[in-house]
Amino acid sequence: xxxxxxxxxxxxxxxxxxxxxxxxxxxxxxxxxxxxxxxxxxxxxxxxxxxxxxxxxxxxxxxxxxxxxxxxxxxxxxxxxxxxxxxxxxxxxxxxxxxxxxxxxxxxxxxxxxxxxxxxxxxxxxxxxxxxxxxxxxxxxxxxxxxxxxxxxxxxxxxxxxxxxxxxxxxxxxxxxxxxxxxxxxxxxxxxxxxxxxxxxxxxxxxxxxxxxxxxxxxxxxxxxxxxxxxxxxxxxxxxxxxxxxxxxxxx
Amino acid sequence: xxxxxxxxxxxxxxxxxxxxxxxxxxxxxxxxxxxxxxxxxxxxxxxxxxxxxxxxxxxxxxxxxxxxxxxxxxxxxxxxxxxxxxxxxxxxxxxxxxxxxxxxxxxxxxxxxxxxxxxxxxxxxxxxxxxxxxxxxxxxxxxxxxxxxxxxxxxxxxxxxxxxxxxxxxxxxxxxxxxxxxxxxxxxxxxxxxxxxxxxxxxxxxxxxxxxxxxxxxxxxxxxxxxxxxxxxxxxxxxxxxxxxxxxxxxx
DNA sequence: GCAAAAGTGTTAACTGTACACCCATGA
DNA sequence: TCATGGGTGTACAGTTAACACTTTTGC
Numbered sequence: 415x416x417x418x419x420x421x422x423x424x425x426x427x428x429x430x431x432x433x434x435x436x437x438x439x440x441x442x443x444x445x446x447x448x449x450x451x452x453x454x455x456x457x458x459x460x461x462x463x464x465x466x467x468x469x470x471x472x473x474x475x476x477x478x479x480x481x482x483x484x485x486x487x488x489x490x491x492x493x494x495x496x497x498x499x500x501x502x503x504x505x506x507x508x509x510x511x512x513x514x515x516x517x518x519x520x521x522x523x524x525x526x527x528x529x530x531x532x533x534x535x536x537x538x539x540x541x542x543x544x545x546x547x548x549x550x551x552x553x554x555x556x557x558x559x560x561x562x563x564x565x566x567x568x569x570x571x572x573x574x575x576x577x578x579x580x581x582x583x584x585x586x587x588x589x590x591x592x593x594x595x596x597x598x599x600x601x602x603x604x605x606x607x608x609x610x611x612x613x614x615x616x617x618x619x620x621x622x623x624x625x626x627x628x629x630x631x632x633x634x635x636x637x638x639x640x641x642x643x644x645x646x647x648x649x650x651x652x653x654x655x656x657x658x659x660x661x662x663x664x665x666x
Numbered sequence: 667x668x669x670x671x672x673x674x675x676x677x678x679x680x681x682x683x684x685x686x687x688x689x690x691x692x693x694x695x696x697x698x699x700x701x702x703x704x705x706x707x708x709x710x711x712x713x714x715x716x717x718x719x720x721x722x723x724x725x726x727x728x729x730x731x732x733x734x735x736x737x738x739x740x741x742x743x744x745x746x747x748x749x750x751x752x753x754x755x756x757x758x759x760x761x762x763x764x765x766x767x768x769x770x771x772x773x774x775x776x777x778x779x780x781x782x783x784x785x786x787x788x789x790x791x792x793x794x795x796x797x798x799x800x801x802x803x804x805x806x807x808x809x810x811x812x813x814x815x816x817x818x819x820x821x822x823x824x825x826x827x828x829x830x831x832x833x834x835x836x837x838x839x840x841x842x843x844x845x846x847x848x849x850x851x852x853x854x855x856x857x858x859x860x861x862x863x864x865x866x867x868x869x870x871x872x873x874x875x876x877x878x879x880x881x882x883x884x885x886x887x888x889x890x891x892x893x894x895x896x897x898x899x900x901x902x903x904x905x906x907x908x909x910x911x912x913x914x915x916x917x918x
Numbered sequence: 919g920c921a922a923a924a925g926t927g928t929t930a931a932c933t934g935t936a937c938a939c940c941c942a943t944g945a
Numbered sequence: 946t947c948a949t950g951g952g953t954g955t956a957c958a959g960t961t962a963a964c965a966c967t968t969t970t971g972c
Contacts, residue, residue, distance in 0.1 A: 430682040431754070431780050472778040476754045500752040500782040502683070502728045526724040528683050528780070530752040583914065599923065616926070617962065640923040641969035662835065662917055663960080851950065868953070869935065892949040893942035915933080 427469045429525040433480040434467030434567065435495060436531060436574035437488075438557075439538035440591040440604050445557045446538065447571065450487055450549035453511065454518040462511050464564035465571065466549065467529060469520075480532040488552045489544030494590075495532035498574050502528030506566040515564075519548055529565075533574040535590035579609060583664045586627050586656050589648050595631060597643035598622070605666065613666045621664065627652045679721045681777040685732040686719030686819065687747060688783060688826040689740075690809075691790035692843040692856050697809045698790065699823065702739055702801035704816075705763065706770040714763050716816035717823065718801065719781060721772075732784040740804045741796030746842075747784035750826050754780030758818040767816075771800055781817075785826040787842035831861055835916045838879050838908050841900050847883060849895035850874070857918065865918045873916070879904045 437448040453461040466487040470479035480495045504526055507513055516523035543552040563571065581587055587608075588601055602618050622628065628646045635642035689700040705713040718739040722731035732747045756778055759765055768775035795804040815823065833839055839860075840853055854870050874880065880898045887894035 428682055428778055430680055431778075473756050475756055476752060476780065497751055499749055500728060500780075502782070504725050504727055526680055526683075528728065528752075528782070530754070530780070597924085614962070614964085615924085616964090619925085621961090635924095635970095637971080638923080638969095639921075639971040641925075643924055662914065665914055665961095849951085866935075866937085867951085868937085871952085873934090887943095887951095889944080890942095890950080891944040893951045895951055917934095 426472065427521075428472050429469065429520070429522040430527055432467055432469045432527050432529040433476060433483050434465045434501075434529050434531045434570055435480055435484045435493075436465055436498065436533040436571055437484070437490065437493070438533065438535045438574075438578060438591070439541065439554055440535075440607065441538050441554075442600055442603060443607075445575075445607050446554040447557050447560070448488055448490070448541075448543065449553060449555050449560070449563070450545065451551045452515065452548045453550065454514055456550075460511060460514065461550065462509070462515060462564045463555075463560075463562070465531075465567045466552070467567075468547075469527075476530050477532075480530070486547045487545070487549040489542055489546065490536070493534050493536065495534045496577075498531040498533050498570065498577055500528055500530050501566050501570055502526075503566060509564065512564050529570075531570045531574060533577060535578070535587065537591060537593055539593060582608060584660045584662055586625065586648075586653050589650075589653060595633065595645040595647050597635065597645060598628075599643055601646075609666065611666065618666070625652075625656060625661075625664075627656060678724065679773075680724050681721065681772070681774040682779055684719055684721045684779050684781040685728060685735050686717045686753075686781050686783045686822055687732055687736045687745075688717055688750065688785040688823055689736070689742065689745070690785065690787050690826075690830060690843070691793065691806055692787075692859065693790050693806075694852055694855060695859075697827075697859050698806040699809050699812070700740055700742070700795065701805060701807050701812070701815070702797065703803045704767065704800045705802065706766055712763060712766065713802065714761070714767060714816040715807075715812075715814070717783075717819045718804070719819075720799075721779075728782050729784075732782070738799045739797070739801040741794055741798065742788070745786050745788065747786045748829075750783040750785050750822065750829055752780055752782050753818055753822055753825075754778075755818060761816065764816050781822075783822045783826060785829060787830070787839065789843060789845055791845060834860060836912045836914055838877065838900075838905050841902075841905060847885065847897040847899050849887060849897060850880075851895055853898075861918060863918065870918070877904075877908065877913075877916075879908060 439446045448466060449463050450466050451461050451463055466484055468483045470476065474482065477495065481493060484493055485491050507516065538554060545552040557575065560571065562568065582605060588604060591604055592600065598619055601622065602613060602615065606613055627649050629649050631645040631647060633645045691698045700718060701715050702718050703713045703715055718736055720735045722728065729747065733745060736745055737743050759768065790806060797804040809827065812823065814820065834857060840856060843856055844852065850871055853874065854865060854867065858865055879901050881901050883897040883899060885897045
């Protein structure tokens with residue numbers, strides 16, 4: 415895909431436009447997000463936690479830029495990303511550490527940057543995180559624990575989370591956050607975690623089953639200290655259909 | 667507001683970032699949008715219809731840039747704009763006329779531009795459109811009639827329209843599209859026009875009245891060739907409250 | 919046997935939807 | 946008197962929301 419653009423004159427990095435990626439993952443306990451640490455030198459005193467993001471090239475489109483940057487910094491490939499919006503307060507660089515870091519890495523560290531944020535949902539256990547480029551490390555962090563991020567990344571994270579919550583009410587979610595087989599209890603936990611509220615078990619099951627996107631498997635849980643649950647999986651066809659048409663009655 | 671930023675060093679126009687504004691208006695018949703015409707010279711053969719939009723300054727934030735650009739091109743002041751998203755295909759300049767026009771007006775006509783789109787709703791009758799800067803004219807055009815626009819503005823218009831439709835289901839709409847006094851019939855017509863579907867009169871009335879955002883006025887229509895309708899107005903306090911909290915049960 | 923989550927139905931309140939007639943006015 | 950949109954109520958179907966007990970397993 416990138417190749418097509420490489421035939422046109424390559425103008426290199428655009429100093430004014432970046433992309434940032436908010437990658438959510440669910441571990442059956444809490445909602446997590448991929449962060450990187452970067453800084454000048456190795457001293458932890460200059461380290462900053464940030465969302466994976468970087469400047470785009472003049473000859474690539476925004477969606478592709480987000481994919482590329484995500485892969486370069488975290489090793490995550492072929493991730494479907496959805497745009498959250500543009501963030502571009504001219505004084506989004508408020509922190510001295512961010513300023514220093516920019517000077518150490520950018521050709522035009524003072525340039526005004528507008529960033530386009532993207533988000534995605536991934537099954538954590540399938541992800542191989544691999545820090546490279548200026549990312550000193552990559553890791554999953556609990557969204558609830560994140561109190562500070564570089565630039566305006568905290569705002570971006572909050573807006574992305576709102577967008578994710580909203581998505582739950584309008585489209586099926588889970589293919590991307592859960593393993594192939596899962597239990598209804600785990601699915602409900604996912605909804606409860608993202609929406610940050612308790613849901614009645616019977617009502618949840620009735621409602622989710624009516625969507626008709628789940629296939630009951632013969633297999634049951636093993637080794638759990640309670641009645642083992644049947645595993646279910648998503649019915650891909652129905653799931654995709656519903657993703658496209660959407661619905662608007664899935665509030666809890 | 668702008669003043670605060672003018673104290674910082676003014677870096678001038680950023681060649682890579684623009685804003686575009688999609689201003690919707692309703693005339694009791696159809697949905698309209700503000701367009702400008704611009705081109706090289708006065709010959710109509712080089713004219714292009716476009717959304718009002720231009721490059722931003724390095725020292726202004728995106729929202730303010732959108733407000734400023736809108737005012738400069740159309741004379742519309744103090745318009746509350748909501749972000750739609752970023753559009754930035756590197757080959758969004760596909761048309762020769764657009765290319766020529768860029769060369770005639772931009773210092774760096776070949777620069778890659780990412781545009782941030784904004785939309786708003788305005789009562790048409792209160793708007794004084796005044797073309798200035800590079801806008802040769804400004805006018806309302808029926809959304810349904812628009813088949814071609816400069817750059818990727820048609821895509822931006824479509825996305826904004828989707829966003830507007832979506833807004834109807836989640837927040838009260840109308841303060842900005844209707845005059846102060848209006849009839850329930852007119853309000854219904856507005857919903858029908860935007861959603862592009864017929865709505866049952868009794869159901870519509872019941873539902874909108876339950877929102878409790880309307881105040882019945884004593885005044886009635888005059889000069890209409892049918893039973894005159896009572897005028898209503900919005901209850902500003904309730905309207906604002908609902909705008910903030912939102913709802914999700916206003917589908918038709 | 920105890921702790922922990924699975925699994926399962928009913929009821930009452932509310933919401934959505936479909937539907938038809940008379941009214942007040944201007945022309 | 947006709948055409949036009951204003952204004953009104955009901956019944957049925959479907960959806961939401963609240964609620965409690967038995968089952969199966971590991972320890």
